[in-house]
Amino acid sequence: MxxxxxxxxxxxxxxxxxxxxxxxxxxxxxxxxxxxxxxxxxxxxxxxxxxxxxxxxxxxxxxxxxxxxxxxxxxxxxxxxxxxxxxxxxxxxxxxxxxxxxxxxxxxxxxxxxxxxxxxxxxxxxxxxxxxxxxxxxxxxxxxxxxxxxxxxxxxxxxxxxxxxxxxxxxxxxxxxxxxxxxxxxxxxxxxxxxxxxxxxxxxxxxxxxxxxxxxxxxxxxxxxxxxxxxxLASGRTVRATLPGAVVSQLESITGVDTVEVRGDTVYLHGRDTDGIARHLLTSTPARDLEITSRNLEEAFLTLTADSVPGSAA
Amino acid sequence: MSTATVPRNLPRFGGFSTGMIKLELRRMVRNRRTVIFTVVMPPVFFLLFGTDAASRNEAVGAHGNVSGYILVSMAVYGAMLATTSGGAMVSIERAAGWSRQLRLTPLKPIAYVAVKLALAMIIGAVAVAVAFAVGSVTGAKLPVHAWIGCGLLAWVCALVFAAFGLFMGYLLPSENVMQLLGPVLAVLSFAGGLFVPVDKLGHTFATIAEFTPVYGVGEIARYPLTQDGNLWLAALNVIVWTALFSAGAMWRFRRDTARV
Missing domain, CATH: 3.40.50.300 (P-loop containing nucleotide triphosphate hydrolases)
Incomplete structure (x- = not known):
């Protein structure tokens, strides 16, 4: 990457x-x-x-x-x-x-x-x-x-x-x-x-x-x-939520979402306006257990420089 | 800055300069161990072992005495310690990463070695001069031409140990290389007849002695006083050992400065 x-x-x-x-x-x-x-x-x-x-x-x-x-x-x-x-x-x-x-x-x-x-x-x-x-x-x-x-x-x-x-x-x-x-x-x-x-x-x-x-x-x-x-590039935050049966394309269409990751019942939405994303999830979807974490330069650094980059790991 | 006004030139002689030698000398003198080893110890040895009545009364050559003979040997010993430690400074500087730092300057590696040799020879000269000064007022007798001849030869021949010091300096990357080389030089001095004349060591040992690196230097340095011994054999000894140590130093030096 x-x-x-x-x-x-x-x-x-x-x-x-x-x-x-x-x-x-x-x-x-x-x-x-x-x-x-x-x-x-x-x-x-x-x-x-x-x-x-x-x-x-x-x-x-x-x-x-x-x-x-x-x-x-x-x-x-x-x-x-x-x-x-x-x-x-x-x-x-x-x-x-x-x-x-x-x-x-x-x-x-x-x-x-x-x-x-x-x-x-x-x-x-x-x-x-x-x-x-x-x-x-x-x-x-x-x-x-x-x-x-x-x-x-x-x-x-x-x-x-x-x-x-x-x-x-x-x-x-x-x-x-x-x-x-x-x-x-x-x-x-x-x-x-x-x-x-x-x-x-x-x-x-x-x-x-x-x-x-x-x-x-x-x-x-x-x-x-x-x-x-x-x-x-590295700024923005991630909203994590429990949302069974999530559809990636639907999540991607939410205003302010840059990237989407779905792992089982958990979704990770990355974007600038995490407040807006959270509001949408809580009002328009059955999502629960919301958590917002910041992704800073340090995280970008770790992602970019980690030995096993997600996706490239065999 | 990147303005064109900053002149960018390479130094003359690859960076070999009196300015560098001056600074290096000041640093060397600051190191008490070097000063004691090279300047104080040889005259002290002379005072301990060369100034008894027997040595002062027994004649050597036309106008000399045994004290004078021992003094020349001690001057050789001092010059040898001085030039070896001068050459061996390289190892301390490599261990400290200073050699690497110098590679970030215009100083050419060969100019660096030339500076070390010059330093070694300067402190070698001081070691001989101090030993002779002490000896001249404490009973050593040499004819005038021998004071000059022995002194110069002791000094010039010590070049073989400057090469030895450089070789060891490049071979042993240690902070305290002289703690190792000091005893080695003492053993070599015994073997080469500086502390005890070789003919007192017995026939077999005397034959071996002739092949050790200190022997030739001692014989040559004492020659103006003794007018005795096989000068050609001694010269061959010095030349062969200088060539060997220089080749060793060059080999290690090339490895050390290769851009890998």
Missing amino acids: TLTASPGIPVSGTAEPAVDLDGVVKRYGAVTAVDGIDLRIRPGEVVALLGPNGAGKTTTVDMLLGLAQPTEGTVRVYGRKPHEAVALGLVSAVMQTGGLLKDYTVEETVKLTAVLFGKPQSAVGAALHRAGIADIGKRLVGKCSGGQQQRLRFAMALLPDPDLLILDEPTTGMDVGGRHDFWQAIRRDAGDGRTVIFATHYLEEADAYADRVVFVRRGRIVADGTASEVKA
Whole structure:
């Protein structure tokens, strides 16, 4: 089941896509981590890559950064091979864990990054400031909290002034306050028009910060749309009722009903105006035991990313 | 941002720079264990085992004494520890995911290895210099040309252990690789005649000793003082071991940096 809320690939093909994945497959031995992904991301988009653990998010990110090679298909970042784009500082990333040395100070770590990218020392202070860690520059990395270390990775990623910033599960292990601060910093930064891709399994993060959400499951894209479109697709509620001898076609004709499911004597009616549906059921049919449940982004996420999708299960 | 004003260039020399070496040195000095191992321990060993009256009074070569002989051996030991731990830094950095992070920069893997080698040789030079400075005021006697010659040779030949450290660093993905390599180096130093001259080990053992990696370095480094021993055999020893360790390091390095 694939929902496509038409992300709208630009008709005027003048602007080069920031990211262009074409038929990308990645296999590790017998394991297929990514199973044919086509994805184009325009400059300036903030995209959430959403999916359960093992869905292929990190593998996709690794291929975007040139840390892994696709088994099939091509990956292009601003029209270049990923490792070239990385070396030129066009793309940088905040990785999930690791990648820091305990016996460097925060400032030295960023300084080293500046040296490697050939950036002036003034860029160091600016990056520390933008990541909100200017006050802990002299602290040893080993003495920093998880959230501080993550903001340090963010400062390092900002240094080359990348056109595309990739965040792989950036807030894993952070407390609520740390997550809030981190996203504040990212949002400030994305306001300047930077392209941002973030992999996450926190729905609220995708909801709050992405203008496009790409659902990934078992190495494939199962839904792709702007955050509001996907939310609209996933919004609405379900009316459950006991209605022996229900006829699907009759139920479908009720105003406001989008989908109908009948299991024995129980019917499930999904739609926007559940109040209207309930009123109709209670006044015009012998339905009883009504129950109205909301179907939110979380439910959509579970439906779209569950390993056994109804209908596709053998 | 994506404005065309941001210049996008690759760094020169694949990212090998004095700026990086400076920062890496500062970090290395911060690690007390490295400093104690490489800079403090060898002179302390010299003071313990090389400064007794017998060593100071017994002559070696034209203008040297046994204390001087032991001092050169200790300088080799220090240089060896320094260059090995310099090379072995790689393993700590791989374990911490730092190597992966560096792959998100323009730094070329070969430039990274060059930085590690440069660092290893810098701390190796410091180790030799400190040992010689301590020795010069505590009874070691060497002719002037031997102070210079032995020091330079001890330092240059320690390159074989920089290669050894790199090899081990790529082979063992561990945070505390030096805790393993420290004892290994001590055993090799015994076997190679740094702590006890090989001819005191008995014939069979002395023959085996000639094939161990520390032997050649020690023989060469002491040569300006002793003017004795088979220099060609020692040189062959150093060359073969350097080639072996370098090949090992290259093999592991290629595996490590392959884009899979």
